[in-house]
Amino acid sequence: MYVSIWKRFWAFIIDLAVFAVLFVALAQLLDEFTVSLVLLVIIWLYYALLESSPWQASLGKRIMGLKVVDKRGRRLTFGKATKRLLSRLVTNLTFYFGFFTAAFDKHKETLHDKMSKSVVIKKNAEFNPDDYQELDNHDLPLVTVVSVLLAIIFVAGLLWWVVLPQYQKIGDRLNAATIIDNLNLAVQNRPARLKAAQGGPEIWLKSYTGCVNDAKDPLTLDCNGYRMSLQPDGISAVSRLADWNEYTLFKSYSNGKITCSAESKSAQKFCRSLDLP
Numbered sequence: 001m002y003v004s005i006w007k008r009f010w011a012f013i014i015d016l017a018v019f020a021v022l023f024v025a026l027a028q029l030l031d032e033f034t035v036s037l038v039l040l041v042i043i044w045l046y047y048a049l050l051e052s053s054p055w056q057a058s059l060g061k062r063i064m065g066l067k068v069v070d071k072r073g074r075r076l077t078f079g080k081a082t083k084r085l086l087s088r089l090v091t092n093l094t095f096y097f098g099f100f101t102a103a104f105d106k107h108k109e110t111l112h113d114k115m116s117k118s119v120v121i122k123k124n125a126e127f128n129p130d131d132y133q134e135l136d137n138h139d140l141p142l143v144t145v146v147s148v149l150l151a152i153i154f155v156a157g158l159l160w161w162v163v164l165p166q167y168q169k170i171g172d173r174l175n176a177a178t179i180i181d182n183l184n185l186a187v188q189n190r191p192a193r194l195k196a197a198q199g200g201p202e203i204w205l206k207s208y209t210g211c212v213n214d215a216k217d218p219l220t221l222d223c224n225g226y227r228m229s230l231q232p233d234g235i236s237a238v239s240r241l242a243d244w245n246e247y248t249l250f251k252s253y254s255n256g257k258i259t260c261s262a263e264s265k266s267a268q269k270f271c272r273s274l275d276l277p
Contacts, residue, residue: 002108003120005100007064014060019043044085052081057123065123076118087112168242175225176249176274179237180258182208182228183251184277186221186235247271 022042026035050058056067056075068084070076076084091098091112098111113119185208210224221228226239234252241247245264251257260271 003066003122004108005102007066008061008099008102008108008110008120011058011060011064011066014063015046015058016060018046018059044082047085048078048081051084052076052078061120062123066120067123068118068120071117071119080116080118084112084116084118087115090115172241172270173274175239176270178209179223179226179228179239179249180277182211182223183235183237183249183258186228187251187253187256241267241270 019039019042023035023039026038030038047058050062051068052075054075055062056069061067068076068081070080091110094111102108102110102113109119208221208223208228211221211228212223219230223237226237228235228237231250233254234250236248236250238246238248243266245262245267247260247262247267247270250259250261252259258276260274260276262268262271
């Protein structure tokens, strides 16, 4: 009688395909904001009207041989079908963990099933209201808490394993771009005596982003996260990636090219990723 999570999943995919087709069609006629509003209304009427109709199912559920009933086995009213749709927002906010909890539930109920006091069964099944009463009392708070906890763990894992590394990569590339700009500026502004400079901090002409002159070591310019140094044949800058591995950017006086070198594998990979002038 009760439906497996995978049948419900494929029913959802079919409904999603319907909305995708509608979105593409509407996008040809309306602006983006209007399309969003119209689609929201269509989704509401689609689920509320179909699940409260004699079908008792959306198109996807109908194709998969499913139907929705209330806790007494009766057809949903339009209002209850609307409440069921609104309850799905809570499931969506848990990154669909509230949906997959049905895999561990005796009656295959999702979080929004429990909240809306409805259940999805096979189209031709005979529903026993007394059987449904077993889970009407105590497990909604537990399922809600578990779904929220799983969602928090999922978001934390996503931040740690995906978002944070991408953020660090962007930071490394922005830092490298700043270094390249300062190397270009240093070579462009160097006086003829720069190669054999023995003077004070004035050998660094003009200002460089995030850098300060160091009178103790006039050939080196301390910058935010890296150090630029005058070499006999060019200017080098040593910096670190977010994983603390060093790499060196070097701009030649003779040909004006910038090269990147490193010892660690991660820094070598970063060097290869740079689009150097």
